[in-house]
Amino acid sequence: MVSSYGIGQFHIGRLKKGEDLLRGLTEVVEKKNVRMGVLFAIGALSSCTFAYYDQVKKEYRERFLEKRVEILSLIGNVSLREGKPFIHAHILIGDESGIWGGHLLEGSKVFALEYHIVELVGSPLVRVFDPETGLFLWNF
Amino acid sequence: MVSSYGIGQFHIGRLKKGEDLLRGLTEVVEKKNVRMGVLFAIGALSSCTFAYYDQVKKEYRERFLEKRVEILSLIGNVSLREGKPFIHAHILIGDESGIWGGHLLEGSKVFALEYHIVELVGSPLVRVFDPETGLFLWNF
Amino acid sequence: MVSSYGIGQFHIGRLKKGEDLLRGLTEVVEKKNVRMGVLFAIGALSSCTFAYYDQVKKEYRERFLEKRVEILSLIGNVSLREGKPFIHAHILIGDESGIWGGHLLEGSKVFALEYHIVELVGSPLVRVFDPETGLFLWNF
Secondary structure (H helix, E strand, O other), rough: OEEEEEEEEEEEEOOOOEEHHHHEEEEEEOOOOOOOOEEEEEEEEEEEEEEEEEOOEEEEEEEEEEEEEEEEEEHHHEEEOOOEEEEEEEEEEEEOOEEEEEEOOOOEEEEEEEEEEEEOOOOOOOOEEEOOOEEEEEOO | EEEEEEEEEEEEEEEOOOOOOHHHHHHHOOOOOOEEEEEEEEEEEEEEEEEEEEEOOOOEEEEEEEOEEEEEEEEEEEEEOOOOEEEEEEEEEEEEOEEEEEEOOOOOOEEEEEEEEEEEEEOOOOOOOOOOOEEEEEEE | OEEEEEEEEEEEEEEEEOEHHHHHHHHHHHHHHOOOEEEEEEEEEEEEEEEEEEEOOOEEEEEEEEEOEEEEEEEEEEEEEEOOEEEEEOOOOOOOOEEEEEEEEOOOEEEEEEEEEEEOOOOOEEEEEEOOOEEEEEEO
């Protein structure tokens, strides 16, 4: 299951202190009309909301961390879900006391954030519900 | 020691539940005839096999984790080893109880996996044995 | 706050055993005259220097780890600071005993290192002091 794309523009920028991380990135993608892409980011948060997927119960277990942390890694992609650009990203955060990570959710507050979004040229992948995993996966 | 490439296509897709992560990615690379590239992935595994390199003994210490985890990050590259496309990747995985990571080996079972492979245009780098480190490094 | 770029060349290579990680990457960027870019790396270190940013005191807390570790992830970017190409990168490292990470500083000794630098085409972003965060952020 593979689809091949040409490479369009690279969108680079930052979010402001106090912005919501996932909403902020989604606004960039909407503004630039990226419907298929790959994204990376580093920065720092003053709080973070993420989730682990329970593969047996087929549901996300959410976690909120009220901590000032570095964003050590954020890797994700943009594709279509219900006709709109949708970001799926996994994040790793940490401070002196530990490292945490998971599936990025809304509810993470930016301290500083530098993002790098690769826009891809070609027919966007579309997420549909996959009963086997309980996830919205790309429809090939 | 640097080599410069043009950027070809971006191959994006997913692996299926139950596939072996490293073998599955290698099959994509072979199918698409990527001989030089960079790759990223996120997803989830139902078990993971990875290794740490012992820099003194010059050997990999393998670790198998029978755990349902998120793939928080997977960064790697494709080049040639013994004339064939070879993937070198490092992985970070985690759940509520912790984060682990290392050099990705065969023996990791996919729950869901989204990969992003950048195909590069130019003469592929070739891995040869490097006696100083005991690793197969790019031959410049 | 977003700026869009064309994609130039992809520079791939390795650093040698004993090199300083951040200085070595900076030398590649200078040699190839990359003024705007994105970078990724994996490898191994024999020691690592990194920092956490204290968002309240607005200062970096440095940490030196005398440990042989894998570089599990290194994500960063290149832009201009004081007229020169400047690398901002976050690193994740680990061994059997744990995972650490932070803002990469000089003072990390390479065992083996494979880097991937995407050169971007367009007017480079410039870092200036931002009083609100105490960081040098991109000036939009």
